[in-house]
Amino acid sequence: MVTKKSYHHGDLRRELIKTALQIISEDGLEKVSMRGLGQRVGVSRTAPYRHFSDKNDLLCAIAEEGFKNLANKISNSNKQQDLSPLEKLKNIGISYIEFAIANPVHYRLMFGNEILKNNKTPELVKLAEESFNGTLFAINVCQEEKIIRPLNPYIIANALWSMTHGISTLLNDGQIQAANAFKGLPALTQAVADSGKADINKIFTYVTDILMNGFIEKS
Amino acid sequence: MVTKKSYHHGDLRRELIKTALQIISEDGLEKVSMRGLGQRVGVSRTAPYRHFSDKNDLLCAIAEEGFKNLANKISNSNKQQDLSPLEKLKNIGISYIEFAIANPVHYRLMFGNEILKNNKTPELVKLAEESFNGTLFAINVCQEEKIIRPLNPYIIANALWSMTHGISTLLNDGQIQAANAFKGLPALTQAVADSGKADINKIFTYVTDILMNGFIEKS
DNA sequence: ATCTTAAAATTGACACTGTCAACATTAAGT
DNA sequence: ACTTAATGTTGACAGTGTCAATTTTAAGAT
Numbered sequence: 001m002v003t004k005k006s007y008h009h010g011d012l013r014r015e016l017i018k019t020a021l022q023i024i025s026e027d028g029l030e031k032v033s034m035r036g037l038g039q040r041v042g043v044s045r046t047a048p049y050r051h052f053s054d055k056n057d058l059l060c061a062i063a064e065e066g067f068k069n070l071a072n073k074i075s076n077s078n079k080q081q082d083l084s085p086l087e088k089l090k091n092i093g094i095s096y097i098e099f100a101i102a103n104p105v106h107y108r109l110m111f112g113n114e115i116l117k118n119n120k121t122p123e124l125v126k127l128a129e130e131s132f133n134g135t136l137f138a139i140n141v142c143q144e145e146k147i148i149r150p151l152n153p154y155i156i157a158n159a160l161w162s163m164t165h166g167i168s169t170l171l172n173d174g175q176i177q178a179a180n181a182f183k184g185l186p187a188l189t190q191a192v193a194d195s196g197k198a199d200i201n202k203i204f205t206y207v208t209d210i211l212m213n214g215f216i217e218k219s
Numbered sequence: 220m221v222t223k224k225s226y227h228h229g230d231l232r233r234e235l236i237k238t239a240l241q242i243i244s245e246d247g248l249e250k251v252s253m254r255g256l257g258q259r260v261g262v263s264r265t266a267p268y269r270h271f272s273d274k275n276d277l278l279c280a281i282a283e284e285g286f287k288n289l290a291n292k293i294s295n296s297n298k299q300q301d302l303s304p305l306e307k308l309k310n311i312g313i314s315y316i317e318f319a320i321a322n323p324v325h326y327r328l329m330f331g332n333e334i335l336k337n338n339k340t341p342e343l344v345k346l347a348e349e350s351f352n353g354t355l356f357a358i359n360v361c362q363e364e365k366i367i368r369p370l371n372p373y374i375i376a377n378a379l380w381s382m383t384h385g386i387s388t389l390l391n392d393g394q395i396q397a398a399n400a401f402k403g404l405p406a407l408t409q410a411v412a413d414s415g416k417a418d419i420n421k422i423f424t425y426v427t428d429i430l431m432n433g434f435i436e437k438s
Numbered sequence: 439a440t441c442t443t444a445a446a447a448t449t450g451a452c453a454c455t456g457t458c459a460a461c462a463t464t465a466a467g468t
Numbered sequence: 469a470c471t472t473a474a475t476g477t478t479g480a481c482a483g484t485g486t487c488a489a490t491t492t493t494a495a496g497a498t
Binding site for chain 4: 046
């Protein structure tokens with residue numbers, strides 16, 4: 001711990017990000033302000049501008065952090081030997097969803113529209129591309145080994161991303177309604193409310209089944 | 220046309236929504252302000268508050284409008300006789316995507332996080348639920364006729380929504396990168412840039428194939 | 439050990455924003 | 469013709485992003 005009262009903070013940049021994350025997850029993204037951030041950290045209102053050119057720049061930094069952490073998580077999950085290409089692809093998918101649930105703020109900034117498309121940091125764009133390319137590559141390997149149908153891998157990747165992204169979003173903010181329509185069916189939301197890792201795995205298994213085998217009945 | 224200069228506007232509420240839509244699609248959502256809206260319409264800065272309790276209320280009104288229009292579109296697409304349950308379900312999916320592309324602003328407010336979850340108008344919540352229930356019902360009919368596997372229809376609905384939502388999002392704001400990784404493959408984005416309705420159908424066919432039959436190679 | 443320089447932090451200012459309260463105008467119903 | 473409720477207006481307050489000019493201080497060169 002550095003004695004607090006030095007004119008120079010030491011690692012203000014880091015603390016700003018940390019505090020922003022805190023505020024966002026406690027009170028929501030719209031409560032974050034550059035000025036308020038400064039004050040809360042015990043520094044003047046424009047001090048944050050020495051570390052981030054913009055509010056947007058701050059948010060980009062958080063998103064970048066997210067992509068790096070996600071990449072690490074994926075790479076860890078695929079570290080062990082003798083994983084089949086398909087298992088590796090599945091690990092990517094489940095890593096996405098687990099990451100989204102464990103880090104909702106990061107996730108939202110990574111894939112939501114709070115950061116305007118045209119305002120993304122070059123670094124952020126790069127990281128997002130790399131992330132996507134990883135999935136694309138894993139799909140391609142599966143195709144080479146005839147595990148996945150020879151469809152346009154680009155579209156498969158988008159379909160896969162759509163699925164994991166959609167499920168993540170739905171899980172994260174319980175946008176899931178209509179449990180009344182079919183009583184007795186377990187809602188995805190509940191599985192998360194109970195917050196067992198097992199439940200997420202269950203959901204993922206279910207969704208993976210649909211994605212791999214389709215939902216059509218083979219007569 | 221009403222002569223402009225009466226103290227009472229006549230249909231300010233309607234014009235505010237119209238103008239907001241315009242501003243959002245021209246300059247982006249973050250450029251919409253209650254004050255600016257009033258001024259642009261030629262009325263005082265707080266006049267909008269006589270028609271919307273909140274900025275949030277305004278955005279909800281737009282989202283509500285969106286859900287109504289989408290419901291109409293779906294119901295039209297399924298008006299003709301002798302559509303199989305599966306065709307009806309497909310029509311729902313393609314309606315979603317077409318709607319998203321034709322009305323990106325509405326769509327974003329309907330399904331994005333600009334309107335905070337807990338701030339949604341009761342009316343808006345109701346419309347969103349009805350929309351989801353429609354899909355759920357269509358799936359259930361398919362299951363009763365053994366067209367769709369007897370999986371939890373709730374999860375199927377979420378999977379289907381995820382897919383259409385993801386594709387819509389990707390199409391809408393070209394978040395699609397990495398065309399370089401696999402050169403020569405057509406990017407989803409381009410299909411939209413060329414803005415042919417046929418292309419969207421093509422993409423939809425592709426994605427539908429994956430969703431119905433899965434992406435696994437049947438050896 | 440001192441001097442210089444660039445980084446880090448500060449205060450002041452401007453033009454916005456959402457929203458409330460108090461007031462003015464007017465259309466509609468008695 | 470009068471009352472009332474709906475609609476629109478102005479003034480005010482607290483908050484925001486961000487720039488410019490200024491101070492403080494740490495770090496590297498002498």
